[in-house]
Amino acid sequence: MIQPAQPDLVTVYIDGKEIAVPKGTNVIEAAKMVGTDVPHYCYHEKLSVAGNCRMCLIELGMPMADRATREPIMDPETGKQKINWIPRPQIGCGTTVVPGMHVKTQSKMVKECREGVMEFLLINHPLDCPICDQAGECKLQEQATGYGRGYSRFIEQKNVKPKRTQLGPRVTLDDERCVLCSRCIRFSQEVAKDDVLGFVDRGSYSTLTCYPGKELSNNYSLNTVDICPVGALTSTDFRFKMRVWFLKQTDSIDTESSVGANTVVWSREGEIYRITPRQNDEVNDTWMADSGRVLYKEVQADNRLKPSSELATSVSAAASLLDDGNVAIVGSGRSSVEEQFLTAKLAKKIGAASYVVGRHGEGDGILISADRNPNTRGALVTGLISELPTTELSQLAADIDAGKVTTLLSVGEDLTAAGLSDEQLAKVNLVYVGSHSNATSAAATVIIPTLTVFEKSGTFINQQFRIQKFKSAVPGLKGAADDRVVLASLLEKLGDEAKGSDLASVWAEIAETVPALSGISYANVPKSGLLIDGSAWSGLDFPEGESLHFKPATAEASA
């Protein structure tokens, strides 16, 4: 009777709407595809199904067939096959689709179930939305509007549970708010692989807690805060700072490592309050590391470089230094693709050797990779470098000692950290284009203050050779210039044809000159990024190990 349109598709009927969904899809996801929202708390698409909140109860039915003959039983009135509705409601999250399945998500019984569950969840939930950080993005609030009774029949005393528990260095727990959905427990087990959370006590007194003697301190602990449907788990850093409805969301990229986790930067009036992950099923699912969430603090850091002169003046000063001939340029794996492109162009223009400083750490196999530069691939693609960057710039150091390099341009890199000594830096005319002060800026002849990643827009190419966009979340520090503008004006000062420093113009040029990026413009890079052909660099021995949604080329080959 029901013929699947494609072998791996299953046809189901949701509130009478026919839809073909992939095999193994559950009812919540299938309903989402027809635009129906099935409310839920415990279900999370990236975690295992627990089925304990009972919010997603739906009515389920299968076409009736004669037991013996398997002949379909037809309804004489409608001429269609009769549906055998299961009298008990079923959970949407735990029910995978089977061909011909009928689902009611709006029936009277379903509504009653949802209202019943809502009432139950609310009776022991504290009335502290006014102080709760989750308010505004709280599922309980949302669904209380949809399915709440509007008044309480509960006149007894609410349960008392621990408040303000420090679950770990970054997570605060309010057990009274917990709806025991167990998302955080499952996340810790399944994704973070740090099984430290669990329930103690029984029934309504069940309490989320850490195993004795342990704490929720893994580098992914704040994801539990993100997935907590209520305000039980809150971020200690963000706690009581600002209500979420005031915050503007800007898409950004985590710059910690070459994984390039997609993020959202939440800001209000030029001040960043928090960073949360943005779902990208190809890169980071819905997760990100805790360490990436505090990077916004660099925007207000004390060692931000503040402008001391007009941009034009400092650019002229820098250009006259760079015009001298024996120049070397140290680009950065933290610069955006556009900046690296302009740096490469600048190097070519003045015939300078170009370097990039490598950064290596240990990968955690999830969302932090061994390459701690977010854009090493970008430096390769734009031609800024042709070899993998090293952490020590020994060649450059030798050139300086030999007097072959007398002028040095550093784009945001601290050269002392890359192995150059203070004496070597003193030997050269140093131009520093960067956002924060360090030993290199202290030694620089010309300093041009620039912006942090949160204040500018651009793209990074991550370990998968996926080009991803980030956008400026807050206005830049007064007087500090966008790196892109600085590099473009340097080029112009050095006699290059002015082609504009805005993203569109730079990308027009990139698409024309960089083969791997041809046909791409900033505007047409989708939200989830765009895979580019990285086969030209497959011979290189990248340091990354396996992580979520990424396998190194060598591992892939062996597998």
Added chain:
Amino acid sequence: MSFKTVERKPLTLAERTYVPQILNGLSHTFKKMVKPNETLEYPEARPPIPEGYRGVPTLVKDPNGREKCVSCQLCEFVCPPKAIRIKPGEISADADTAHVEKAPQEFDIDMLRCIYCGLCQEVCPEEAIWLQNVFSVSGYTREELVNDKERLYELGGTLPDEHFKWDKKKAAEEAGNGAH
């Protein structure tokens, strides 16, 4: 439409001189002059303020002297002219009201912006912000007209509370789950 022509009586001689009318008018104004005024001499005499009057927004404390505002910022959100500014903060753990957890660190209402709409009072889940009977505000500088937290509490004083929500919460916390 139908018209009806009203026949007007011709004026008498006396009327045509207007003198009687003028005298009438003069007597009228004279009576007015000697009669006591019905108006209120405003700054000295104040009108009675009716219940529910929307005067200057203030912050109030509950009868136990606890500041009721928990800095949920709903008023800041709802305020049409964006007159309210709140910086939320945490109540220190050793305070009496530590169980409330949150209180405003700063709370400013810019009376130059306030339009006395009362939405802040309406939206306040803690009944902490009330538009009370002060209705005339003046000052010599812009800064003076921004009421800070201290001033708002000074204006607001203490109002009776019907709920004592947080006190009950604390009592329940002390009683524990054995109470039921």
Added chain:
Amino acid sequence: MSAPAERRIIFKHIDEEGYSNDIACYQKHGGYEILKKAVTQKPEDLRDEVKKSGLRGRGGAGFSCGLKWSFVDRKSGKPIYLVVNADESEPGTFKDRYIIHQDPHQLIEGTMISCFANDVKQAYIYIRGEFPEGARILEQAIQEARDAGLVGKNICGTEYSCDIFVHRGAGAYICGEETGLIESLEGKRANPRIKPPYFPAVLGLYQCPTIVNNVETLCHVKHILDMGADEYLKIGTPNNTGTRIFCVSGHVQKPGYYEYACGEVTMGQLLNDVCGGPLPGRTFKAVIPGGSSAKILRFGEKFTIKNKDGTTKEWAVEDIPLDFDSLAAAGTMGGSGGVIVMDDSVNMVEALANINAFYAHESCGQCTPCREGSLWMKKISSRMVKGEAREEDGELIKNVADQIAGRTICAFGEACSWPTQSFVAKFGDEFKSYKDDKNSKSSDSLELV
């Protein structure tokens, strides 16, 4: 009409003078002969025999044992486990404990036969934590059987090996629920699993096919194979074969356990004739026929029952034959056979407060309706008993129960809501007019320890 005589199969030797729970005594009474015979047969034949016998599970739900065995996924290549559910925690039920205490080898034999029939290499007896004596007896009995070559390696000299382990629960009602039991057995919190996908027959203990059977059920397996399915079918009524053990407690003259063929005895006969009727000067008020979670029956109410041929008959409570289907027709269930009798000295609100306190305490807390609802019901009924009853509380508590039943992961939802639903439905007037005039009564007396 006086009651028929007891038909003792399971309890055949129990209470006999000199019958002890060691293996020698058991074997003297013909023990382990069936096992020895069974291991020579084909497992499929044994399963067919059990299926044919129509044996229904004695744990509470009354699900067909043969059918349950047939669901087991035998093609997965994973080992099959058999778990004996000896977590007898339903209030009012004490039959399994009696079997274990008095005749553990009967259980071991039944278990071993079932293991062989299902090609099980490892069986667990999950015994309630509150039964330390039972656990000790079982351990000892298993050791005796193991020593006798009846448990363990190469049973009765065959290739077949199967060992039994006793696992003591940590003390929770929910451990009696089969998936909760499996979780507990795995060493986790006894949170029942969601079905689908975690049907024990497919994804049970350690994600392997698992059979979970009640103690009494497994004992019946032995007797089925002893007398043959056809003979067994003759006991009881069609679809309600075999005998049942009724554990009568409460306000009767002679409480205790009584074994009868299914449907052979009516409620009236059991209570009045067998158990000696109400206490002097009292009358029966209500009875819970199958453990505290079964719906209560009120003496004096009438049930109109549809016969198969379409005619109807009318039953009073006393007329209900005690088998699965008749009790179900009367709107309750046979459950675990724990018959709890209440006479006119009982106040139903207080009785319900007691039951609710139990269920609120025992809810595992995994899924919302039961977790929050059971405690809410308890809070309401406790409050009523404390003297703060409101007229609408009866309706409210019933409505809360309605919001639980059928919406939970496991059957606990029904277990905790049925008492409330039936108490309020049948004794609504008592709930409406309940005012505590005995203010001295503190709620502590209702708290279960």
Added chain:
Amino acid sequence: MIDLYLSLPIWVQAAIKGLIAIGFLIPVAGACSLAERKVSAWIQGRPGPNRARAWGLGYIPILGPILQRLGVFHLMADGAKFVFKEDVVPGHVNKFYYYLAPLVALVPSLCTVVVVPFGAYFDAASETLKPLILADVDVGILAVFAIGSLSVYALILAGWASNSKYPFLGGVRASAQLISYELSMTLSVIPVFLWVNAPGPEATLSLFAVVESQSQAGLFGGMWFVFLMPMCAFIFLVSLFAETNRQPFDMPESEADLVGGFHTEYGEFKWSIFFVAEYAHMTIGSAVFVLLFLGGWNPLPWVPLEPLIAGLPVWLGGLLGAAFFLGKTFFFIFLFMWVRWTLPRFRYDQVMRLGWQKLLPLAIANVIFYALAIAVIERS
């Protein structure tokens, strides 16, 4: 002191008298402005100006608040303000006439006061009443009319010199209006003087004589002219309103259609001079009306002043006489204000029609009537 005064040269005496007149009229004019604000407020049910409080005076207990409520400090503040305001002269005016206009307005009003008696004292030497007057000239009323009419030039000058539409229109209106009503006004007083002079051997136009004739014994002797010649009084009063530019005849400045009329381009002290002039004019007009028709300083009809003050010290008698006179005058000033806040302003054509077509014929008829009537009475 009187001796000292009399010993002074005549021109010094005149100067002192002039200064007294100015020192009297200008504060009175100021007080009138305050009175006008207060009267208008009371009529309109307001408290009127009562906010200002002088630094020293205002804090005297009891008196301070009373003065504040009366708005006295507003008067002081306004006066000071006028004096200290920056003198602004619009660029397009004819400066000479622009500055001249206020002076022309003020001087006639101050001059007329010279010939107006404002009281009487009992001169023990001659055993008669002597007028309290700066210059007891025989032309009396003629001097008043002659000098008073000059004030129209102020308006015309101001209107023209301002070189601006509204003032110009105001000036033109003023000239037309003042001329129109002057006729009626003059005609209206003729019967009075006919009556006063009829039997006398020596004719006079002295205002003192007019009062004297209202202080005689007998039914007609003590009867104030307002009763004897009501129509004269009425015409005179109406014309007086028109002459002083008071509502409902304030055409020259009617703010509704002409912004400020002739003084639109004036501000600060210059404007305040116009202001003072108007009130001075009003005061004089009221005084003349009182003298002509209301028995001057006689307290009541048929109750002359003379016997009342005969036994009193000279200064007290004089003061009493002046008080009666000023009381009546102030009542008239009040009447001006009262009318202003009662009646609406005429349209300009109505003013003209009233002046020429109604009032002038009436005045002529009135003169003829009284002339005939007096002649008849004389004959008999």
